[in-house]
Amino acid sequence: MNLAGIGSEQVKRLLACLAGGVALAIMVGDQEGTQDDYGLEFRQSVAFPRILVFLGIGVVVYLAVTFWPRVVPYLTRPGIWPLAAGALTVIASLILLQWFTPQGNGKFGTVRTAVADTSGLSALSKAFFSWLAYALLIVVLVAMFVAAARRLAGLAWAAAGLAVVAGGLGLLAHRAVTNFAPGTPDHSLGAAVHAFGYLVIAVAGVSVARAPVGVARTRESFDRVLAWRPGLPVVAAGLVFGLLALGSATWFSPQHFDADLRATHSLFDPTGLAPLASQYLSWLAWALLAVTVGLSGAGSYLRNRALGLAGAVVGVVAVLLTLFTLHGFSAIGADLNVDSATGPWQNLGSGGWVACIGFFLAGAGGLIAAMASRTKATASPLASTTTSDTSAVTDTAIGAPADTLSGGVRSGSAGARVVGPPSSGRPSSGLPSSGLPSSGATSTSAVAVAERPLEASMPALPAHRMLSGSQTGTTLLLVAVAVALFYPPTATGFWQTVMVTEIAPYVLLAVGLNVVVGWAGLLDLGFIAFFAIGSYTTAYLVGSLPVKPPSWLQMSPLWAIPFAVAACLLAGVALGAPTLRLRGDYLAIVTLGFGEIIRLVAINNPGNFTNSTRGPSTQVPHPVIDLGFIRFEWALNPLQYWYLWLFFLVIVVILFYRLEGSRIGRAWTAIREDEVAAQATGINTVRVKLLAFAIGASTSGLTGVLFASQVGYFNPDNFVLNNSILVVAYVVFGGMGSLPGAMAGAAVLTWLPEFLRDQVPAEDRQMWIGAVVLIMMIFRPGGLIPARRRKAELSGFDHSESAETSAVPLGEGMGGSR
Amino acid sequence: MPQPAPVLVARPGSDPFWKAPGHDMVTYFHNVPEYLVLGITRGSMYALIALGYTLVYGVLQLINFAHSEVFMSGAFGSYLVVHAVVGDGSGTPAWAVPFVILIGLLTGALTGAIVAWTLERVAYRPLRRRNAPKLAFLISAIGASFFLSQLAGKMFNRLTNNNMPTYFDRNNVVFTVAGADVRVLQLVIVGAAVVLMVFLDRLVNGTKLGRSIRGVAEDAPTAALMGINIDKTISRTFVIGGALGGAAGFLFGSYFTFYNTMGFVPGIKAFAAAVLGGIGNIRGAMIGGLLLGIVENLVPTLPFIGTQWTDVVAFAVLVLVLVVRPTGILGERLGRAA
Secondary structure, eight states, X not given: OTTOOHHHHHHHHHHHHHXXXXXXXXXXXXXXXXXXXXXXXXHHTTTSSHHHHHHHHHHHHHHHHHTHHHHHHHHTSTXXXXXXXXXXXXXXXXXXSBSOTTSTTOBHHHHHHHHHHOXXXXXXXXXXXXXXXXXXXXXXXXXXXXXXXXXXXXXXXXXXXXXXXXXXXXXXXXXXHHHHSTTSOOOOOXXXXXXXXXXXXXXXXXXXXXXXXXXXOHHHHHHHHHXXXXXXXXXXXXXXXXXXXXXXXXXXXXXXXXXXXXXXXHHHGGGTOOHHHHHIIIIIXXXXXXXXXXXXXXXXHTTXXXXXXXXXXXXXXXXXXXXXXXXXXXXXXXXXXXXXXXXXXXXXXXXXXXXXXXXXXXXXXXXXXXXXXXXXXXXXXXXXXXXXXXXXXXXXXXXXXXXXXXXXXXXXXXXXXXXXXXXXXXXXXXXOOSSOOOOGGGGGOHHHHHHOHHHHTSOOOOHHHHHHTOHHHHHHXXXXXXXXXXXXXXXXXXXXXXXXXXXXXXXXXXXXXXXXXXXXXXXXXXXXXXXXXXXXXXHHHTTOSSSOOOGGGOOOGXXXXXXXXXXXXXXXXXXXXXXXXXXXXXXXXHHHHHHHHHHHHHHSOGGGTTOGGGOOSSOOOOOEEEXXXXXXXXXXXXXXXXXXXXXXXXXXXXXXXXXXXXXXXXXXXXXXXXXXXXXXXXXXXXXXXXXXXXXHHHHHHHHHHHHHHHHSOOOGGGGOHHHHXXXXXXXXXXXXXXXXHHXXXXXXXXXXXXXXXXXXXXXXXXXXXXXXXXXXXXXXXXXXXXXXXXXXXXXXXXXXXXXXXXXXXGGXXXXXXX | OOOOOOOOSOOTTTOOGGGSTTOOXXXXXXXXXXXHHHHHHHHHHHHHHHHHHHHXXXXXXXXXXXXXXXXXXXXXXXXXXXXXXXXXXXTOOGGGHHHHHHHHHHHHHHHHHHHHHHHIIIIIHHHHHTTOOHHHHHHHHHHHHHHHHHHHHHHSOOOSOBOOOXXXXXXXXXXXXXTEEEEHXXXXXXHHHHXXXXXXXXXXXXXXXXXXXXXXXXXXXXXXXTTOOHHHHHHHHHHHHHHHHHHHHHHHHHHSOBOTTTTHHHHHHHHHHHHHHOTTOHHHHHHHHHHHHHHHHHSTTSTTTOGGGHHHHHHHXXXXXXXXXXXXXXOOOSXXXX
């Protein structure tokens, strides 16, 4: 780069953008090369016209990159990021999502032509689908951008109002279309996502209008919204979901029939439904929603612990009642043999489950509020001049909600921020920002001192304290739980199958491999071998392999868990003991070889123990719980397996979460960072590494049991090398060493191919996944959700101090080590 | 359009002539020279690919997982040019054959070099700038590998039996050693590999560029202080490794068939070979490649083992060697090429 004149830099950038455009042009097209021509036709016709379009895109990107510095100041204006997120959501809903399932591929464009051809639809929906949607989007975006850039509060309010109207119009137009064709079940998300995007834009507008200062840090403002009244956003989300569910969603949907809450009530009221369920359907649900939201909201707004807890309790009760009701009327539906239902929980619409999410979130908001108000009690307003352990921070600037300038110690932004006048000296329990890794020495910079004298005397909060106690973390966790519990029943059968056969196993595997790769830093490219060992052990123990176990050993799948885990543990130790003294990359190739060896042994072993390439000869039976008085058998319904997976996943994650901060977890970190130094501090490196190997392996043993008993038949092709590499990719993609990261990485990358099934030709999916992984690594090498420690590493030495050191409990410091 | 030409030399999955009935130890020993010839041929291709891994490992201490796709691109790139030159290959005069082979090697090397250079710019340099953890490089390389192999499948085709034009009789037996036929193509492959490896050895040991590569491999920060441009050196190392891999792609594509996912298995094997010889060690990669090729042909053909265990044998040898010598046969000698 020594000839890095401006000109050559520009030329390089332009060339790179053009090359990217060409690559994209090849990627989006049809299959170019055929049987004999090796892409000859493509090369001959490459000039027109697609390539020009993409070269144009390349030029646009080039311009965008070149003029990016001029854009940057605007990006720190309040509301810009929510605006971008909302705009992307709306555009995605218009491009990618389905708006009316029965109509062709159901996307907006398809529905648009269909609506144009249909007479008798309301003028509104005609207009909406033909031009209004686009016009509204453009007007709202332009107005909002101008308002944000020029900081015009009035225009922002207007645009926010228009955004809400636009979202509502979308819902109405969609409603008109679905009403026009009754009896055709519609599972589209387009209108809802569209409305949600506009809501986000409206929020952006409010923050533009109400922001007290000229610049905002995205993460901070997000945290500030969450921290203003902890739990309130969650309660609001719960209210939205609850209203959607009770107001419009389908509760009972056999084929060619959709009944919302009221219709369901009038359907089942005369059929001898349990009185409570009947009451629920008629009015109790609304009352419960009102009470939950009211209690939680009041608890959150007034920072009242009792009210928040009460809201949480009512929320749980409401969820239980909802489930009871759903069970009640679906069982009656099965008795009446509606749509050949064979038992309860069939023919249900999404309504009940969405209501569950709503109640859950409303209750969770109350819980968050209750927890937050407890930390408030321990926070001492101005006394935190010593190294404060409390996660609350003194905040003197609470007046108007948006004035909440919490987190006075955020040095990074302190210089640029103009602080509103403190109005009431009331301490806030609002937790400060979680995301910013800033802390330490820079926090008392001169600028901060000059602007907020008060802060000068306050030390930095340890970054990890802010993180671990953060509202954002708790909130996201609770939302994730709500989605994991109640979203799957509303998904289509296809997605349910994907969830239990692809996503869940690989999430569990990634969690296991995260121990080996992420925490102990051992690159294991043969992880899938343990998965295979677990699966084959199960198949052997339940008697599905050609070679049967002795009769006293034959057992049902769930009992095989300890044996499979033990087998994998032994295999992990057997592989690890001789090889763990190898350094990183040697270990990688040895484990890779191990993975291949296991697979090949499964294919051809003497005595045909594993039935070669065909896998188990008889089906591995489904799991059964038989306690004498209770007997539950998992059958073919993917949902049942989903909850089984979830149960074990939760156990494993909790165990590993505890493990991460334990002495062993810290030993792993030490080995990962510097093996020699770790050895010098008295860590038995071989033993600790073996432990990591064994723990990771046993997790995949558990996965193997569940997988084998769920799919029934499997074969060595399930355990190819590619899958091992993919699991490593999941872990790193999600964020090495971070439990939520590993789970998110696996979930996203197993979801992506199935999602792409609708978007690109089947054989191109791997290409797109490769591109996504590559781009992700280029722009975010730490992964989706980087581990805190890794994040400290990536950002250099400035921030790494407290997160590592003060995570060690006092008694276990240097003095107390082994 | 050319018809896929039949290839009689060992093609994966189609030629286990040793599986013929009546094989025993006597037949085995009778066939050992044959196996050796096959093994040396295959091993020299492994060695060429392994050099790419080992060079990159030397300067970056990273496994370049996308090197297998560099190798694949060499096969496709050389095919396009060779096909443009000789058509379907019939009627190529004998005097032109060496030139065509040279053209194939050069274009394969060129394609490989270009792809490797691009790869370094796209998948490695941005991460290096961001001081990313080591595994992030691995994953970005894996992403690039998926992307490249499937992009090639989209641009060219997804068949698995593409053949180079038959512009000479590659199965013509040149001479016979101890009962083993040595064919033209095998000679070409081994000869080209030897020439390229000697060339590389001279390049690394005898030129200024080689000295800077060794300097960066030894100690990058110090090398930078001595006035070596690290970015450029790394880039050029990728180009050299890519050229060797691309040339190997041409040879491999001529010997077997070529297709968009052809890189995966030879890539893994070559990586194993590099580790076997001592990764980062150039001569180690050559020896490791040859050894792996020979072992793969010599051991599984033993009557009591069977060829279905080929990969198991290869990896078992690797594990055994590593357990005895944890840094490979010749040991890691980053920077000291010889």
